[in-house]
Amino acid sequence: MAKIIVVANQKGGVGKTTTSVNLSASLAIAERSVLLIDMDPQANATSGLGVDPRTLTRTVYDCLVKGAKTTEVVLPTNVPKLSLLPANADLVGAEVELVSIPNRERILKTALEDIRHQYDFLIVDCPPALGLLTINALVAASSVLIPVQCEYYAMEGLGRLMANVKRVQDSFNPALELEGILLTMYDSRNSLARQVAEEIRGHFKDTVYRSIIPRNVTLAEAPSYGRPVMLYNAASTGSQAYLELAKEFLNHGEKS
Amino acid sequence: MAKIIVVANQKGGVGKTTTSVNLSASLAIAERSVLLIDMDPQANATSGLGVDPRTLTRTVYDCLVKGAKTTEVVLPTNVPKLSLLPANADLVGAEVELVSIPNRERILKTALEDIRHQYDFLIVDCPPALGLLTINALVAASSVLIPVQCEYYAMEGLGRLMANVKRVQDSFNPALELEGILLTMYDSRNSLARQVAEEIRGHFKDTVYRSIIPRNVTLAEAPSYGRPVMLYNAASTGSQAYLELAKEFLNHGEKS
Ligand SMILES: Nc1ncnc2c1ncn2[C@@H]1O[C@H](COP(=O)(O)OP(=O)(O)OP(=O)(O)O)[C@@H](O)[C@H]1O
Ligand SMILES: Nc1ncnc2c1ncn2[C@@H]1O[C@H](COP(=O)(O)OP(=O)(O)OP(=O)(O)O)[C@@H](O)[C@H]1O
Ligand SMILES: [Mg+2]
Numbered sequence: 030m031a032k033i034i035v036v037a038n039q040k041g042g043v044g045k046t047t048t049s050v051n052l053s054a055s056l057a058i059a060e061r062s063v064l065l066i067d068m069d070p071q072a073n074a075t076s077g078l079g080v081d082p083r084t085l086t087r088t089v090y091d092c093l094v095k096g097a098k099t100t101e102v103v104l105p106t107n108v109p110k111l112s113l114l115p116a117n118a119d120l121v122g123a124e125v126e127l128v129s130i131p132n133r134e135r136i137l138k139t140a141l142e143d144i145r146h147q148y149d150f151l152i153v154d155c156p157p158a159l160g161l162l163t164i165n166a167l168v169a170a171s172s173v174l175i176p177v178q179c180e181y182y183a184m185e186g187l188g189r190l191m192a193n194v195k196r197v198q199d200s201f202n203p204a205l206e207l208e209g210i211l212l213t214m215y216d217s218r219n220s221l222a223r224q225v226a227e228e229i230r231g232h233f234k235d236t237v238y239r240s241i242i243p244r245n246v247t248l249a250e251a252p253s254y255g256r257p258v259m260l261y262n263a264a265s266t267g268s269q270a271y272l273e274l275a276k277e278f279l280n281h282g283e284k285s
Numbered sequence: 286m287a288k289i290i291v292v293a294n295q296k297g298g299v300g301k302t303t304t305s306v307n308l309s310a311s312l313a314i315a316e317r318s319v320l321l322i323d324m325d326p327q328a329n330a331t332s333g334l335g336v337d338p339r340t341l342t343r344t345v346y347d348c349l350v351k352g353a354k355t356t357e358v359v360l361p362t363n364v365p366k367l368s369l370l371p372a373n374a375d376l377v378g379a380e381v382e383l384v385s386i387p388n389r390e391r392i393l394k395t396a397l398e399d400i401r402h403q404y405d406f407l408i409v410d411c412p413p414a415l416g417l418l419t420i421n422a423l424v425a426a427s428s429v430l431i432p433v434q435c436e437y438y439a440m441e442g443l444g445r446l447m448a449n450v451k452r453v454q455d456s457f458n459p460a461l462e463l464e465g466i467l468l469t470m471y472d473s474r475n476s477l478a479r480q481v482a483e484e485i486r487g488h489f490k491d492t493v494y495r496s497i498i499p500r501n502v503t504l505a506e507a508p509s510y511g512r513p514v515m516l517y518n519a520a521s522t523g524s525q526a527y528l529e530l531a532k533e534f535l536n537h538g539e540k541s
């Protein structure tokens with residue numbers, strides 16, 4: 030399998046990290062072997078799985094810039110069958126350091142060659158930008174999953190993101206597919222969320238997952254305990270929604 | 286006066302644009318003359334004030350990279366005494382193009398020389414990153430206002446942001462001050478928000494504004510009408526909160 034799914038959106042705070050962490054954990058719970066790759070200098074996916082970024086001596090930065098083997102940097106997590114290629118603040122430097130390296134868009138793709146076949150899925154969390162870190166992820170990817178908050182600014186940015194995905198397909202990675210668009214932080218009581226969801230479904234049709242992630246406080250609480258939401262409060266609507274998403278993701282053909 | 290206030294936080298979705306737009310509008314309503322500068326390629330502040338970024342032939346990008354005069358690019362808005370230096374997607378190119386220009390950190394500061402004295406306040410909205418666009422804003426700034434969502438990941442990133450502000454103070458702009466830390470999207474019913482707010486106040490003491498911005502749907506609805514919240518629903522708690530913030534901001538000495 031060894032499918033690489035990149036979770037990206039240049040709009041900030043739309044649920045990229047929350048989706049990366051909880052989809053990865055849900056897939057691991059469904060007995061798939063998963064590697065979560067944190068490509069964001071904020072290192073939220075790393076701390077969301079209980080690893081303190083400040084204690085790390087080697088991270089994905091070393092694999093990108095210092096030639097370290099990914100197999101030597103990967104860590105186990107508190108979820109069986111889920112491993113982590115962690116990040117820390119060093120990654121900020123990579124944006125600038127990668128600019129002058131030849132083939133700078135393909136550095137992550139090359140770094141993952143020696144490790145990708147050990148996993149069924151590799152999930153990559155991206156920073157809120159379309160810079161070299163996100164480009165590297167899209168060039169390495171089999172597909173891209175786009176979380177979109179059901180709000181105006183997030184919807185507005187979707188067109189630009191799709192144009193950038195197409196540019197990566199045309200110049201670097203013709204095999205890159207759209208895995209799906211995921212509606213997040215959906216509050217059914219609020220008419221703005223309903224309107225935005227309708228507009229996105231109207232426009233992007235069956236590339237939008239049937240599963241919707243509701244606004245649910247357990248999804249915001251779980252990271253402070255360093256756990257995916259299934260290990261924090263498995264019965265919550267947030268946890269159930271990500272488990273549903275994982276089912277739909279695995280049965281790809283079922284997407285609405 | 287001609288004070289330049291930068292609204293920055295590398296964490297995505299914490300309310301930088303919402304604060305930039307609504308604080309600027311509140312200050313204009315209080316009879317100050319204000320220029321809002323959109324330094325984010327997403328151009329959310331531009332569309333939040335009713336200007337379609339795709340219709341623009343000249344933006345802040347031209348002032349940074351093509352030497353255009355800011356006075357020729359500034360636009361009026363639907364709020365008296367509030368003007369806008371708009372952005373569009375061209376700004377994505379600036380991150381890479383500025384890298385090779387000498388004095389690349391001071392480009393915005395120089396570009397604003399000829400215009401800053403026409404305004405009491407210049408408010409700069411930043412992208413969710415600590416790249417060259419945000420650095421340019423911090424180097425040009427008199428002070429930095431930091432919105433922080435009352436959630437775990439946003440709190441976690443605060444330390445790194447403060448370290449970066451200090452680095453800009455040490456190397457480029459010793460006069461840069463902290464204007465204040467603003468708690469946003471606060472939901473008093475939710476214990477996580479209360480805990481995070483207490484922790485941030487405990488740590489950052491009286492640099493945290495007394496005014497708190499509640500989670501309020503009118504703040505998310507107003508941008509889809511291209512208006513600051515005061516012109517969309519002046520009586521809402523979201524609108525009242527930003528008017529309160531403007532009062533506290535103007536009476537600087539009153540901060541808790
Ligand atoms: N469905 C949800 N319900 C409630 N809170 C959520 C939900 N999804 C995410 N959150 C919270 O909202 C905030 C933003 O989510 P998250 O950090 O995952 O977004 P992001 O896109 O990764 O942000 P960034 O652009 O900074 O990387 C976080 O504090 C998170 O805990
Ligand atoms: N107090 C609030 N209550 C409810 N919704 C809010 C509030 N503040 C902001 N929002 C909404 O939350 C989303 C994120 O806010 P905003 O875009 O202002 O954050 P940002 O920090 O500028 O994001 P980015 O990192 O992408 O630039 C937007 O859809 C906005 O309309
Ligand atoms: Mg994130």
Ligand SMILES: [Mg+2]
Nearest residue numbers: 301302325329
């Ligand atoms: Mg913004």
